[in-house]
Amino acid sequence: MMRTRESATHGEVVLDIRDLKVAFAAGDTAKLAVKGLDLQVKAGEVVALVGESGSGKSVTSLSTMGLLPPNAMVSGSVEVTGHQVIGLPEERMRKLRATEIAMVFQEPMTALNPVLTVEQQLTEALETHNLAFGQAARDRAISLLERVGIPDAAKRIKQYPHQFSGGQRQRIVIAMALTCEPKVIIADEPTTALDVTVQADVLDLLRELKDDLGVGILLITHNMGVVADMADRVSVMFMGDLVEEGTVQDILYRPQHPYTQALLAAVPRLTDVALTHDDEAGRLEAERVAAAAAADREVVLSAKNIAIDYKVKSGVFRAAEGVSFDVAAGETTALVGESGSGKSTVAKAVLGLLPTAEGELRVQGRDLARLKGKEAKLARRAIGVVFQDPAASLDPRFPIGDCIMEPMVVHKVGSKADRVARAKELLAAVKLPADVLNRYPHELSGGQKQRVGIARALVLDPTVLIADEPTSALDVSVQATVLEMLKEIQADFGFACLFVSHDLAVVDHLADNVVVMKRGQVVEQGPTEQVLHFPQEDYTKELLAAAPVPDPDAQKVRREARHRLLGMGAS
The missing domain is CATH 1.10.287 (Helix Hairpins)
Structure with missing residues (x-):
């Protein structure tokens, strides 16, 4: 039988943090990560904790869950529904987790156990905390899946995490957080890995839970759009300090602290979008400007009715079909759409990593599908690529200089002195000092690693640059810097850029043209001003x-x- 628990009264303080200080021991020294934080979350409200990497957001969330590593030194007070967390024995803290406070993690696939069914993972918490057993626990798990919008929950509960989409997996993680009816949920970047439409669905779900169940939510994010959509109050952290707090309107409309002002100024904004009316005059003007810009273009990448197949057990799966677009020198064309839309598949085909089943894919007039051996290798020299994760794209065993020069070594371009000179030239172009050549990837920040990735992509002077979500792993201010640098470098080098992204504000800031994909097909394309501001x-x-x-x-x-x-x- 399922035991029900009493919910918190709306407006009651369910998470109370007072003068929290967290330091981490490192040899004979200690690094202070959180410097006297005060923060409260009430039942039925969302408090957003924002700031860049290293500001102390995640350390604060781990403090509330009692999950800090052994070298952490903690002082101050953290009360969850009246229970003091700091200094609480692990056995008692384990009882608080799930029953009073739960956490929704950033990456759903790592938060779920891949070898256990969804049913096993949902019923485990209920049985561990003596809330339900057997069929009662299973019925509760099914009702939770239905509550978070998983279709056909009674059948799908027997499936494994990999059999669900990314958005469904995040819904399952939220269902797990709700199993024992906690009064506080810590949501740590809960939508970062999701497409905009799936993100919107998950935010709708969290909003419903807040309103219907009276749960207090501490939302940790660097996405100011998510803050505007969800938060009642906002707390801004910078280098371990709480520098500003207030209502969401106060912080987003009237920021007082210079750091908050700089953070908001760096956010790319997609405004003046005709969603609720048909702005015929504006659309016609956008078409006129686009026609004038198209008069003198040097097309270097052209796709005409291409189709791309994947071999699967049952035969062949067509991932893209009838895709046509072109990219001119000095221009950026963005491929946008949800996961599974085919945009990354098309980008891989341009890179030569996937064959085309139909159509023509030409770079500088040469059809990539028909090139073999040396000709194919020579054609691919003209294509550079910047990957999504800057850390994973650099070999940690090699110094930065070797990482940048590797394409020149592979294609046997220049002497060693020529390669070093080229690497230094490109480091200067991406605004990094020459001494970075001798440093290793782990010694650089995320933004610096991505700059190195861009330098490496340009080392062979490509005519086409493929950029696959190049800023999604970066903080908002670092993202703004990298985007501006990309625009400057494109103006200097004149390459054509195929930009893959799900961040439409970034696309609006960077791209000249947009190709919208859905289920492997192009549904709309044209100049950015036309497609993103006057969509049809x-x-x-x-x-x-x-x-x-x-x-x-x-x-x-x-x-x-x-x-x-x-x-x-x-x-």
């Missing part, structure tokens, strides 16, 4: 409505427009 297709409008903006009032309008497009009604 409902799918494009849904993508745009799902992209959160750092403006609470505008975000509410956009959320209501999305619900109308989906037939959900305004909320």
Whole structure:
């Protein structure tokens, strides 16, 4: 039989942090990561804790869960529903987790056990905390999956995590957090790994849980659009200090601290989008400007009706079909769409990593599909690539200089002195000092690693650059710096850029043209001003409505427009 628990009264303080200090011992020294933090979360409200990497956000969340490593030295007070967490024995802390406080992690696939069914993972917490057993626990697990929007929950509960999509996995993680009816949920970057439409669905779900169950949510994020969409109050952290706090309107409309102002200034914004009306005059003007810009273009990458197949056990799966677009020198064309839309598949085909089943894919007039041996290798020299994860794309055993020069070694370009000179030239172009050549990847920040990735992509002077989500792993201010640098370098080097992204604000900032993909096909394409600001297709409008903006009032309008497009009604 399932035991029900009493929920917190709306407005009651469920998480109370007072003068929290956290330091980490490192040899004979200690690094102070959190410097006297005060923060409260009440039942039925969302408090957003924002700041860049290293600001102390995640250390604060781990403190509330009692999950800090052994070398952490903690002082101050952290109370969860009246229970003091600091100094609490592990056995008693384990009872608090799930029953009073639970956590939703950033990456759902690492938060779920791949060798256990969803049923086993959901019922484990209920049985561990003596809340339900057997069929009662299974029924509770099914109702939780239904609550978070998993279709056909009674059948799918027997499946494993890999059999669900990314958005469904995140919903399962939220269901796990709710198993024991906690009064506090810590949501640590819960939507970072998700597409904009799936992100919007997960945020809708969290909003429902807050309203219906009265759960207090501490939302940790660097996405100011998510803050505008979800938060009641905002706390801003910088280098371990709480530098500003207030209502979401106060922080996003009237920031006082220079760091908050700089953080908001760095956020790319997608505004003036015609979702709720048809701006015929604006659309015609955008078309006129686009036609004038298209008059003098040097096309270097051209795809005409390409199709791409994957071999699977049952035969062949067509991942993309009838895809056509072109990219000119000095221009950026963005491929956008949800996961599974085919955008990364198309990018891999351009790189020569996947064969095309139909159509023509030409770089500088040469059809890549028909080239063999030395000709194919020579054609691919003209294509550079910047990967999504800057840390994973650099070999940790090699100094930065070797990482940058590796393509020149592979293609036997230049002498050793020529290669070093080229590497130094490109480091200067990406605004890094020459002494970085002798440093190793682990000695650089995320933004510096991505700059190195861009330098390496340019080392053979490519005519086409493929950039696959190159800023999604970066903080907002670092992202802004890298995007501006990409624009400057493109102006200097004149390459054509194929930019793969799900961040439509970044696309609006960087791209000249946009290709919108859905289920392997192009649904809309054209100049950025036309496609992102005067969309014609409902799918494009849904993508745009799902992209959160750092403006609470505008975000509410956009959320209501999305619900109308989906037939959900305004909320």
